[in-house]
Amino acid sequence: MAAIKIPANNRNIANEIVDRPKNKILFRVAKFNPRVDTHTKYVDYDIEYDHWNTVLDALLTIKHNLDPSLALRYSCRQAACGSCGMIINGKPALACFTKINELGSDLVKIEPMSNFPILRDLAVDFTQMFDAHKKLKPYIIRSDSEISSSDETKEFIQDPSSVEKYIQFANCIKCGLCNSACPTMATDSLFFGPQALTQAYRYLTDSRDQGKNTRLKIIDDRHGIWRCHFAGSCSKVCPKGVDPAMGIQFLRGYLLGFRD
Amino acid sequence: MIRESTIMKIHYATALGSVALVVIHILFRFTQNFHDSLKFENVLINYSLLPYSILLELILILISIHGFNGLRIILLELNQGKNYETLVTYSCLASMIALITYGSRTILMASMGMI
Numbered sequence: 061m062a063a064i065k066i067p068a069n070n071r072n073i074a075n076e077i078v079d080r081p082k083n084k085i086l087f088r089v090a091k092f093n094p095r096v097d098t099h100t101k102y103v104d105y106d107i108e109y110d111h112w113n114t115v116l117d118a119l120l121t122i123k124h125n126l127d128p129s130l131a132l133r134y135s136c137r138q139a140a141c142g143s144c145g146m147i148i149n150g151k152p153a154l155a156c157f158t159k160i161n162e163l164g165s166d167l168v169k170i171e172p173m174s175n176f177p178i179l180r181d182l183a184v185d186f187t188q189m190f191d192a193h194k195k196l197k198p199y200i201i202r203s204d205s206e207i208s209s210s211d212e213t214k215e216f217i218q219d220p221s222s223v224e225k226y227i228q229f230a231n232c233i234k235c236g237l238c239n240s241a242c243p244t245m246a247t248d249s250l251f252f253g254p255q256a257l258t259q260a261y262r263y264l265t266d267s268r269d270q271g272k273n274t275r276l277k278i279i280d281d282r283h284g285i286w287r288c289h290f291a292g293s294c295s296k297v298c299p300k301g302v303d304p305a306m307g308i309q310f311l312r313g314y315l316l317g318f319r320d
Numbered sequence: 321m322i323r324e325s326t327i328m329k330i331h332y333a334t335a336l337g338s339v340a341l342v343v344i345h346i347l348f349r350f351t352q353n354f355h356d357s358l359k360f361e362n363v364l365i366n367y368s369l370l371p372y373s374i375l376l377e378l379i380l381i382l383i384s385i386h387g388f389n390g391l392r393i394i395l396l397e398l399n400q401g402k403n404y405e406t407l408v409t410y411s412c413l414a415s416m417i418a419l420i421t422y423g424s425r426t427i428l429m430a431s432m433g434m435i
Contacts, residue, residue, distance in 0.1 A: 248397045280325045282405065287397060315325040316332075 082108040085160060087118055089130065090171040093180050102169075103127070109160050115168065116144050116155035119182075131181035139299050142235030146182050147171040152237040152297045173240035188249075189236050192256035196278055198263060201271025222267040229262035229307050231300040238294035238304045250283035254294035254304035257285055261307040264314070276314055285312055327389060334386040341379045348372065367430035380423040388416035 087107050092100040105126050107118050116134055123130045134144040137156045144155040149169050160168065176184035206213050238254040239245050245253050252260075260275045279285045285308060294304040313319040348366070349357045356362060366372050392412040396405055429435050 244397060248400065250400050251397075280323055282324055282396060283400070284324060286324050286328045287393075316329065 082110055083161075084108055085118075086167045087122060088167060088169045089119070089122065089182070091130070091181050092172070092178050094178060100171075111159075111161045113160050114156050115146075115148055115153075115158045115160060115163075115170070118160060118168070119155060119170065131179070131183045133183045140233060142233035145173050145235040145237045145240065147173060147240070152240040154235060154237070154299050157299050173236055175240050175242065175245040176236060184236070186234075186236060189234070189239055189253060189255055192252045193234065193259060196252065196256050196260040196263075196275055197271055198256075198259045200263065200266060200269050201274060202268065203270060216268040218267055225267075226262045226265040229258050229265075229302055232259060232262070232302050233300055235299065237297045237299065238302075241293040241297045243291050243293065244287050244289060248283055248287055251287050252279065252281075252284055254288070254308060257288070257311060258302060258304040258307040261311040264311065272314070279311065280315055285315065288312075331386060331389050334382040334389075338379065338382040338386060341375060341382065344375060345379060364430060364435065367427065368433070370431070373427055373431040377424060377427050380427070381420055384416050384420050384423070388412045388419075 085107050087105045088102050089105065090100050091097075091103050105122050107121060109118055109121075114137075116137060119130070119132055120134075123132070132144065132146070132155075134156065135141040136143070139154050139157040142154070145152060146155055147153075147170070148155065148158050149163055149165060149167075152173060155170075170182065172178050172182045172184050176186065176189070179185050200216075202216075206215065208214070232255065234255060236255065238258075242251075242254050244251050257279060260279055263269050264272050264275055288305075288308045290305060290309065292305045295302075295306065298304060310319065351357065352362070367376070389412070392408055395408045395412075426435075
């Protein structure tokens, strides 16, 4: 572990921060093992935290010190991998991107994401989401390639205005929070979901892509794009500002003939 | 099978058409005192007017198509499965045709003075 040398004149400030009394908070965490349990039970943990701690920090404290059986998924700790999505005080959010201080509550209720099958405790099964994602062909479809049979390679050049059209939607980290917040996903198990539909739009607007008709045909399904009710909750919970609701409405414009 | 986008275009068009025609239908209430306009005899007189009968027939068709397709969508979102979805789709279609037939019969009878 790297040691940080504190300059002598700053030592008092550093000591003040370290010695500051820690805040206490109650974490109420959902525990459910589908192989054993018939219903979810909630377990309370008293946690001490510093003002910079995130919900993920607290959950890892619980896992390391209080309850090693707690199951959760996490990786990067900086809202880049999309692994630690969960329901925090009733709202879908990334645990690593939510500071305990900012919740403004003495009780933090942690539940697994809605609209996903629970694997255990806070870990959910992403299979359906990734299946829907794959179904909509999340890659550039072209008849030609950068690599030809000869040794020469070529580039598919884009100007900044072409990139502008899709770059916001390319920020998706596949955390599943949008699908968790979607009211249609709650009842329609075959609905593609905001994540997959937004990615369909992302590739559709890419100037390098030639798969527009293929993707439009896939989403024009009984459980496709038309089942979105534009509740907008997907955009509200997206930690990367992707705005899936807007992408879906734009995508719908293609099928209604408003966009080319 | 009709594409879902075609069905939804019909769904939106029937919604817009219904709103326009129902506005005309409501405005007809103001041709006389509102309470009087809803008296049985006065309602029957409306049917004797051919353009108004056509308007009512169109409202019946548009609202039936829109309403039963809306019901189909709600039921498809509530539950999934091939047999269930086929049953819901054809039931809604049959109900829509039945309602339009029954309503058209009523409009026709009223306009021909058979009621």
